[in-house]
Amino acid sequence: MLRPIRYVLTVAELKNFTRAAEVLHVSQPALSQQIRQLEEELGAALFDRSGRAISLTDFGRVYIEHARKALDHLDAGKRALQDVRGLTRGLLRLAYAPTFAEYLIGPALRRFHAAHPAIAVEVSELPLEEIESRLERDALDLGIGFTDVRSEQLHTQPLFAEQISLLVGTGHALARRRKPVTAQQLQDVPLALLSPDFVVRKFADAYFRAHQISPPVIVQANAVGTVLKLVKDGALATVLPSTVLREHRGLASVPVTPALPQRTVALLARKRATPTLAASAFTTLLLAMIEEEGLERVGA
Template sequence: MGPELRHLRYLIAVAEHGNFTRAAEELRISQPTLSQQIKQLERVVGAQLLDRSGRGVRLTDAGEAYVHYARRALRDLAAADRAVLDVADLSRGSLRLAMTPTFTAYLIGPLVREMHTRHPGIALEVREMTQDRIEASLLADQIDLGIAFEGPHLPGVLAEALFTETLSLVVTAHGAGDAAERHGAEGTGTGTGTGTGTGAAGERRTLPVRSLADQQLALLSDDFVTRGHVDAYLAEHGVTPPIAVEANSIQALTEIVQRTPSLATVLPDAVTDDHPHLVPVALDPPLPSRGVTLLRRDSAYRSAAARAFVRLVRRVVEERGYAV
């Protein structure tokens, strides 16, 4: 008799925990049962897979090789299960999606609304992750698609360009006028955009970066990629504005700035699309833009739900006017 799926799961759990007791607790079986099942697997395989001689438990060389293929087998079987459940007419199915925190602030709402409206039978699992976790989760087949920034990416992760994200100073509508007067901002004369952060005749105001020297800011904390992006820009231009507030949530920043006209923040322009009381004010020179990409695992099975989502995200990006 060959190894069963439970044997593979048991071995992987012990390898990950390095301990029979914790692995047994996670698997919700007794430790003696777990130990017996591992020994049974070793008899079937004909090799010792675990080294039990030390204080902890670790894989032998044979165990390392075996676990590599055991993980792959479980991933392939999970993909096979999803393929069987996949229905081409999208009356049912599932999709596992992850994105970096920036996109949960302005993109996930429109995407889920459109997906649920068009395909209500598709169950969505949405996670917020850092970019490195998104790529690792794609490779481990824990998610189907990710939305993050352009490369470099891990081997085995494919990226498709979606749009270009621009960042600006974000203030209240009232604060935009005050900032323009205080710093002598000039209109761009383009008359384009959402109509926010504008002066006379629909001109969008532009502030010189040096004007931020005495502008109190509320910024994301330094565990966000966006904060590093902003800090690098300010350092390049020799500007050190007073940081009045740091927050680890974009939603918190939008609430703070919306209710405190004396404060400004730096966020993607798109965040203001769904916040009518906030407006973007362009800086001169402009903040560097960032390429946004759709990530997936190379050679991964692409379900009907995943294919539909890719089409939908491109449609939403186009409809919302995000530059490609």
């Protein structure tokens, strides 16, 4: 369909079939045939051929106006595709579980913006269930969560092992302890924990049940930052990934025996979906950053 439109525009500009054919590098009969076929499809003559000079009909003038706009849009589309291929434009829709905001997301997004400043990024901090749901609906490109997803529609790419730890402020009495805290001793440690809907809290509660202990939970909060501030400034301990120490000073990790559980961090995406170029670039950058930071890769 584009070829006859370009033929029409060239004839309209040159007002001559012969010269138009020469410019387009086609034979005049082929040019005339293509334009007549287009006129038959449209049900109207575009050119008045009765005089010596070729001129546009009323139908032709209206059609030319819209044809030029259409070709301009198509050319702009081609340029936009080149921009996307060169990562000079595009969009990354990313969501992550809350604890990753404290050590992983900030450094990753800073690197990504430095490498691809023209790519727009939409980030959301969401519960794992919501991340899975949005990925299934194609409302996200990537999610950062854990390998134990419930949806069969999602692909998980293991990234690294995340150790859950007992964290205290550097002024806390346990910060100077050399021997591990036993599960039974943990029974007497006042805690500030995330609310029960957080995955890390579910891991902590499962550990407490397995060892038949009930440590005093003095504060529950729905924000990791709130918990960390309480722990840094007071006598409370918390149970969070030890990796938050990378981005937060004033904290110490206390060994516990038996050890608190590990979980495997994973990059989540929809199965059988073609990743966007922006998503592929972020994945490559994230894997490189994990390697550089010395995080324990899983399945590498």
